Amino acid sequence: MAAYNAPLRDMRFVLNEFMDPARLRALPGCEEMTPDLVDPILEEANKLCSEVLFPINRSGDEEGCTIENGVVRTPKGFKQAYDLYRDGGWNGLTADPDYGGQGLPRAVALLFEEMMCSANLAFGMYPGLTHGAIAAISKHGTPEQKATYLHKMVSGEWTGTMCLTEPHCGTDLGLIRSRAVPAGDGSYRITGSKIFISAGEHDLADNIIHLVLAKLPDAPKGTRGISLFLVPKFLPKPDGTPGMRNGAMCTALEHKMGIKASATCAMSFEDAVGWMVGEPHRGLAAMFTMMNEARLGVGIQGLGLAEVSYQNAVAYAKDRLQGRAIDGTKHPDKPADPIIVHPDVRRMLLTMRAQIEGCRALAMWTALEQDVAHRHPDAAEREAADDFVQLITPIVKAYLTDVGWDATALGMQVLGGHGYIREWGMEQYVRDARIAQIYEGTNGIQALDLVGRKMGAHAGRYLRRFFHPVLSYIEAKSEDEALAEEFILPLSKAFGRLQSCTAEVARRGMGDPFEAGAAASDYLRLFGITALGYCWARMAEIALQKQDGEEAAFYKAKLATARFFMQRILPQTGSLASQIMAGGKVLKEMEEAAF
Numbered sequence: 051m052a053a054y055n056a057p058l059r060d061m062r063f064v065l066n067e068f069m070d071p072a073r074l075r076a077l078p079g080c081e082e083m084t085p086d087l088v089d090p091i092l093e094e095a096n097k098l099c100s101e102v103l104f105p106i107n108r109s110g111d112e113e114g115c116t117i118e119n120g121v122v123r124t125p126k127g128f129k130q131a132y133d134l135y136r137d138g139g140w141n142g143l144t145a146d147p148d149y150g151g152q153g154l155p156r157a158v159a160l161l162f163e164e165m166m167c168s169a170n171l172a173f174g175m176y177p178g179l180t181h182g183a184i185a186a187i188s189k190h191g192t193p194e195q196k197a198t199y200l201h202k203m204v205s206g207e208w209t210g211t212m213c214l215t216e217p218h219c220g221t222d223l224g225l226i227r228s229r230a231v232p233a234g235d236g237s238y239r240i241t242g243s244k245i246f247i248s249a250g251e252h253d254l255a256d257n258i259i260h261l262v263l264a265k266l267p268d269a270p271k272g273t274r275g276i277s278l279f280l281v282p283k284f285l286p287k288p289d290g291t292p293g294m295r296n297g298a299m300c301t302a303l304e305h306k307m308g309i310k311a312s313a314t315c316a317m318s319f320e321d322a323v324g325w326m327v328g329e330p331h332r333g334l335a336a337m338f339t340m341m342n343e344a345r346l347g348v349g350i351q352g353l354g355l356a357e358v359s360y361q362n363a364v365a366y367a368k369d370r371l372q373g374r375a376i377d378g379t380k381h382p383d384k385p386a387d388p389i390i391v392h393p394d395v396r397r398m399l400l401t402m403r404a405q406i407e408g409c410r411a412l413a414m415w416t417a418l419e420q421d422v423a424h425r426h427p428d429a430a431e432r433e434a435a436d437d438f439v440q441l442i443t444p445i446v447k448a449y450l451t452d453v454g455w456d457a458t459a460l461g462m463q464v465l466g467g468h469g470y471i472r473e474w475g476m477e478q479y480v481r482d483a484r485i486a487q488i489y490e491g492t493n494g495i496q497a498l499d500l501v502g503r504k505m506g507a508h509a510g511r512y513l514r515r516f517f518h519p520v521l522s523y524i525e526a527k528s529e530d531e532a533l534a535e536e537f538i539l540p541l542s543k544a545f546g547r548l549q550s551c552t553a554e555v556a557r558r559g560m561g562d563p564f565e566a567g568a569a570a571s572d573y574l575r576l577f578g579i580t581a582l583g584y585c586w587a588r589m590a591e592i593a594l595q596k597q598d599g600e601e602a603a604f605y606k607a608k609l610a611t612a613r614f615f616m617q618r619i620l621p622q623t624g625s626l627a628s629q630i631m632a633g634g635k636v637l638k639e640m641e642e643a644a645f
């Protein structure tokens with residue numbers, strides 16, 4: 051039967067060894083982030099995820115959400131699980147203590163996010179969207195809005211949504227038709243249709259706070275004419291409790307490939323009462339200020355699903371007896387050897403593992419820089435960290451969700467036909483993983499963001515925040531006998547390809563933007579693999595120093611996985627570089643009518 055247990059040892063490795071813990075603890079409010087404090091949090095989080103959320107993952111997928119007269123019900127067990135989650139204070143882990151949060155750094159909370167995504171991604175969508183809404187209100191709300199909504203949203207009593215998408219516009223939000231008319235008393239009346247709204251309606255919380263993009267009557271055309279409005283399902287009474295029902299209704303639930311227990315709602319706003327958040331016509335900018343955090347969260351969805359799929363694929367591969375090892379029988383006492391002896395099965399498992407552990411390290415690095423960008427007392431440090439986050443976020447979102455899809459498909463493959471049928475639960479991970487490549491900006495749009503906005507920003511300043519540390523590391527370690535040949539040489543080859551492709555994409559893109567667009571997805575992947583290569587070289591360096599001793603088995607496995615990454619995944623940068631250098635002509639020359 052399927053199982054999940056958080057990879058606590060590896061999580062502690064990235065938090066305490068791969069990352070510089072002193073850098074985290076030097077930040078205001080993070081002084082106590084020692085293993086003594088963090089380990090028990092992670093252990094409790096694992097209990098909630100493995101014992102409460104994971105057991106309703108499969109049943110939630112089978113039952114899905116239902117709607118009757120606009121009332122949406124989540125599957126059996128979800129309300130009880132949400133109550134436990136809320137009462138345990140998990141919703142406010144990173145939230146501001148002024149609003150009842152615990153003020154933990156993202157670097158720690160990220161590990162809990164991963165566990166939730168592994169255990170039950172559909173469940174995690176409800177608090178996930180709430181966190182986005184909390185971030186927007188915290189940053190752009192009026193003091194009154196913060197006082198009315200944040201305490202209840204941080205506690206999890208009320209949840210939130212992000213209402214951007216409309217039937218005719220997803221990526222191109224400039225086309226939005228929803229309207230907001232001033233009511234004369236400081237409030238607005240919102241009218242319009244939104245689709246695909248996660249957690250738009252459900253039975254987990256007493257109120258739902260929608261953040262809705264709409265246009266004012268005098269709005270300029272395009273994305274510069276969009277404003278952001280707070281539209282509660284129930285209008286709060288003066289005492290703060292939910293009062294009159296507002297005109298924000300769920301008209302239908304989407305039937306979809308995965309995350310079936312997450313209510314994906316078509317929403318109708320009819321003269322709904324709302325209040326503006328931030329400035330007129332600046333709604334999209336307000337949304338974008340919190341996009342980096344949300345996009346890291348979506349990347350973690352890919353990572354979490356890859357991890358749970360890996361765990362179950364390994365368990366099966368050790369148990370399933372088929373054939374004999376190609377290099378001689380390993381278990382003569384059994385009718386056949388377990389499939390884990392076969393090179394191709396090992397290739398699949400090691401691919402999953404090397405991607406997962408590399409992605410966990412990259413995500414942790416990103417989360418730490420987010421914390422530095424928010425908390426560091428020195429403005430120059432904050433700017434440097436924010437530059438890095440700006441650059442790496444589209445890569446984390448797209449690369450980790452691609453890994454989620456590829457790895458869950460490999461996990462299914464390891465089980466053969468038993469992976470494809472429902473019984474083992476492996477096909478659900480594949481279905482659940484797919485959406486993460488699409489929402490929160492498709493991965494194609496992430497790639498355009500990288501080459502179009504991030505690459506050239508401030509004359510390459512963002513790029514330097516990645517290139518400089520990697521180059522310094524390569525230079526510092528290239529004579530290191532233990533590391534040079536196996537780890538630094540392949541890394542420097544990949545890094546050289548990334549440098550050449552960066553220069554070439556920038557050069558060609560300046561002459562013809564189509565060229566930049568044509569290279570974008572391959573370039574993002576090249577960047578992602580190289581970034582993981584750097585993380586793996588550093589992890590190998592740590593592991594090499596700990597090959598003897600109590601935990602030798604952990605560090606030996608880490609080193610073996612690092613070698614696999616260097617030899618079997620990092621060389622993909624060669625073919626990606628060739629694809630990028632080939633240019634965009636071949637994408638252009640086909641006549642539209644010929645498709």
Ligand SMILES: Cc1cc2nc3c(=O)[nH]c(=O)nc-3n(C[C@H](O)[C@H](O)[C@H](O)COP(=O)(O)OP(=O)(O)OC[C@H]3O[C@@H](n4cnc5c(N)ncnc54)[C@H](O)[C@@H]3O)c2cc1C
Pocket residue numbers: 179212213214215218219220221222245246247248249306314485488489490491492493494495498
């Ligand atoms: C399960 C689910 C949950 C969701 N949750 C929410 C939510 O809570 N709130 C919300 O507002 N939305 C939500 N969405 C919507 C989601 O964010 C959009 O589906 C997504 O942004 C893509 O928009 P679209 O579907 O309209 O595709 P389109 O924008 O029509 O894009 C179609 C294809 O064209 C490509 N494309 C479009 N424009 C360009 C371009 N300029 N250059 C290159 N390629 C381009 C895209 O990459 C994509 O491959 C959800 C969607 C789903 C399915």
